[in-house]
Amino acid sequence: xxxxxxxxxxxxxxxxxxxxxxxxxxxxxxxxxxxxxxxxxxxxxxxxxxxxxxxxxxxxxxxxxxxxxxxxxxxxxxxxxxxxxxxxxxxxxxxxxxxxxxxxxxxxxxxxxxxxxxxxxxxxxxxxxxxxxxxxxxxxxxxxxxxxxxxxxxxxxxxxxxxxxxxxxxxxxxxxxxxxxxxxxxxxxxxxxxxxxxxxxxxxxxxxxxxxxxxxxxxxxxxxxxxxxxxxxxxxxxxxxxxxxxxxxxxxxxxxxxxxxxxxxxxxxxxxxxxxxxxxxxxxxxxxxxxxxxxxxxxxxxxxxxxxxxxxxxxxxxxxxxxxxxxxxxxxxxxxxxxxxxxxxxxxxxxxxxxxxxxxxxxxxxxxxxxx
Amino acid sequence: xxxxxxxxxxxxxxxxxxxxxxxxxxxxxxxxxxxxxxxxxxxxxxxxxxxxxxxxxxxxxxxxxxxxxxxxxxxxxxxxxxxxxxxxxxxxxxxxxxxxxxxxxxxxxxxxxxxxxxxxxxxxxxxxxxxxxxxxxxxxxxxxxxxxxxxxxxxxxxxxxxxxxxxxxxxxxxxxxxxxxxxxxxxxxxxxxxxxxxxxxxxxxxxxxxxxxxxx
Numbered sequence: 001x002x003x004x005x006x007x008x009x010x011x012x013x014x015x016x017x018x019x020x021x022x023x024x025x026x027x028x029x030x031x032x033x034x035x036x037x038x039x040x041x042x043x044x045x046x047x048x049x050x051x052x053x054x055x056x057x058x059x060x061x062x063x064x065x066x067x068x069x070x071x072x073x074x075x076x077x078x079x080x081x082x083x084x085x086x087x088x089x090x091x092x093x094x095x096x097x098x099x100x101x102x103x104x105x106x107x108x109x110x111x112x113x114x115x116x117x118x119x120x121x122x123x124x125x126x127x128x129x130x131x132x133x134x135x136x137x138x139x140x141x142x143x144x145x146x147x148x149x150x151x152x153x154x155x156x157x158x159x160x161x162x163x164x165x166x167x168x169x170x171x172x173x174x175x176x177x178x179x180x181x182x183x184x185x186x187x188x189x190x191x192x193x194x195x196x197x198x199x200x201x202x203x204x205x206x207x208x209x210x211x212x213x214x215x216x217x218x219x220x221x222x223x224x225x226x227x228x229x230x231x232x233x234x235x236x237x238x239x240x241x242x243x244x245x246x247x248x249x250x251x252x253x254x255x256x257x258x259x260x261x262x263x264x265x266x267x268x269x270x271x272x273x274x275x276x277x278x279x280x281x282x283x284x285x286x287x288x289x290x291x292x293x294x295x296x297x298x299x300x301x302x303x304x305x306x307x308x309x310x311x312x313x314x315x316x317x318x319x320x321x322x323x324x325x326x327x328x329x330x331x332x333x334x335x336x337x338x339x340x341x342x343x344x345x346x347x348x349x350x351x352x353x354x355x356x357x358x359x360x361x362x363x364x365x366x367x368x369x370x371x372x
Numbered sequence: 373x374x375x376x377x378x379x380x381x382x383x384x385x386x387x388x389x390x391x392x393x394x395x396x397x398x399x400x401x402x403x404x405x406x407x408x409x410x411x412x413x414x415x416x417x418x419x420x421x422x423x424x425x426x427x428x429x430x431x432x433x434x435x436x437x438x439x440x441x442x443x444x445x446x447x448x449x450x451x452x453x454x455x456x457x458x459x460x461x462x463x464x465x466x467x468x469x470x471x472x473x474x475x476x477x478x479x480x481x482x483x484x485x486x487x488x489x490x491x492x493x494x495x496x497x498x499x500x501x502x503x504x505x506x507x508x509x510x511x512x513x514x515x516x517x518x519x520x521x522x523x524x525x526x527x528x529x530x531x532x533x534x535x536x537x538x539x540x541x542x543x544x545x546x547x548x549x550x551x552x553x554x555x556x557x558x559x560x561x562x563x564x565x566x567x568x569x570x571x572x573x574x575x576x577x578x579x580x581x582x583x584x585x586x587x588x
Contacts, residue, residue, distance in 0.1 A: 174530065178533070218379060222382070229542075230543075231377065232542050233377045234377055235382055235386050236480055238381070238385060239384040239385035239388060242388040243388065246391075246395070249395065249396055254437055255440075258494070296483070296534075297534070299541050300537050300540065
């Protein structure tokens with residue numbers, strides 16, 4: 001069987017979708033309706049990880065099918081080792097059907113990729129190590145999130161969930177923004193991983209296929225989304241994002257939601273649902289309040305991506321709508337990326353020239369900025 | 373670029389930038405009930421809690437959610453008054469913008485302290501639960517008096533960093549930025565001196581009272 005890019009995406013995306021459905025039934029629907037029957041095979045968490053990993057690495061793996069096939073071996077092996085220890089409340093025996101589901105979901109893509117013939121040859125351009133690192137971190141954090149949510153919902157254990165969200169909030173609010181800016185949205189958030197890996201590759205017509213121009217323009221002109229000194233009158237955050245922020249805090253207090261187990265999990269599932277309704281990453285750019293105050297702290301973060309205007313060849317390979325999750329037109333920025341940059345390095349990967357988009361400010365750029 | 377900031381959405385954003393941090397900052401002052409009001413008076417400056425209690429007393433309702441709504445609104449009102457005062461001082465320091473922009477500056481930079489207020493009010497709720505759960509006096513003292521200090525230190529540091537960063541971002545000259553930072557330090561000093569966080573003395577007085585209330 002000859003496998004092109006589209007077939008490769010389908011081979012990975014349908015098992016991932018199947019894994020997601022099994023996960024949602026086992027970890028969300030059953031605990032809510034029949035808690036005594038809720039169970040999940042740990043291998044399913046690895047199915048999600050493997051599917052996302054292969055989809056996020058599609059440019060690299062589409063010419064290296066055997067390598068991609070081996071990724072699907074991980075959930076197969078984990079499924080065998082965890083045969084007798086499914087995540088469940090009672091001591092009933094669901095091991096065989098759960099194991100079978102896991103084996104079928106991960107076995108089919110393994111066989112297809114292993115015996116398939118790549119239609120295109122492997123790309124010669126060396127992969128940026130930082131992009132590979134980002135994909136590994138994205139998949140691992142997604143799997144940790146999935147495991148913690150499943151454990152908390154099936155065992156009704158609020159403590160593990162609280163610890164996870166406490167670590168999540170402390171690191172992403174108080175530490176990361178000052179060092180790396182909005183790194184949460186590029187590296188850590190489970191919703192953004194799902195959007196980059198799966199939802200971007202789903203070809204259905206979104207119920208809201210485009211946002212009103214006024215929203216796009218306002219978001220792009222607020223100071224969070226532009227670099228350099230800003231006008232004093234410029235709003236720091238877009239109005240849509242602020243509007244989403246308020247009901248969150250308001251409901252949280254009035255209905256005393258913080259101690260509720262379903263609240264943080266339900267919030268994340270709400271974001272997942274929204275991501276299926278809107279085009280890729282629009283929910284992050286315009287509506288997700290989680291990212292908003294992380295981005296506020298990101299002004300003047302220590303490590304940020306630099307655009308060396310004096311070296312740019314105007315090839316336009318870094319167009320915002322195609323490359324950047326936050327739709328930043330890098331060529332309009334004055335050397336440094338705005339606070340909304342999530343350090344995904346997609347622009348750096350898309351640029352075919354050396355030294356145009358870098359992590360450190362180039363010598364020519366220092367001279368140019370000094371002269372200006 | 374300035375024309376962009378007069379669009380309906382941009383105008384809304386400029387207003388929301390005042391009210392949302394204001395609500396976040398002040399809501400903690402209002403969420404106490406008859407069991408926790410003394411703890412809140414010890415945790416926050418007492419006059420702020422008294423202010424929101426007075427506003428809460430103006431409207432009575434039986435619905436628990438309506439009560440919480442009114443309580444957070446009363447707290448937010450008090451918090452908003454605090455922000456108006458800080459903004460007035462910052463406006464005199466900044467000198468280069470309209471009062472509304474100084475107010476936005478004051479409100480947005482207060483977000484770390486709003487987080488601190490939220491953390492401290494959450495600590496009160498946890499404390500009451502621990503008291504009911506029969507925790508030891510040492511453990512209670514630790515969570516009431518000692519633990520919040522680290523969080524407070526970190527968030528106050530972030531508040532001052534935010535003031536500096538936002539000053540730089542909106543083109544405040546370096547010399548004047550030091551004065552802006554001075555206003556921030558002054559506010560934190562007054563806030564702490566007025567009674568932010570439970571002191572060991574206050575806790576020694578409060579603990580027997582709270583234990584007695586929960587027994588009865």
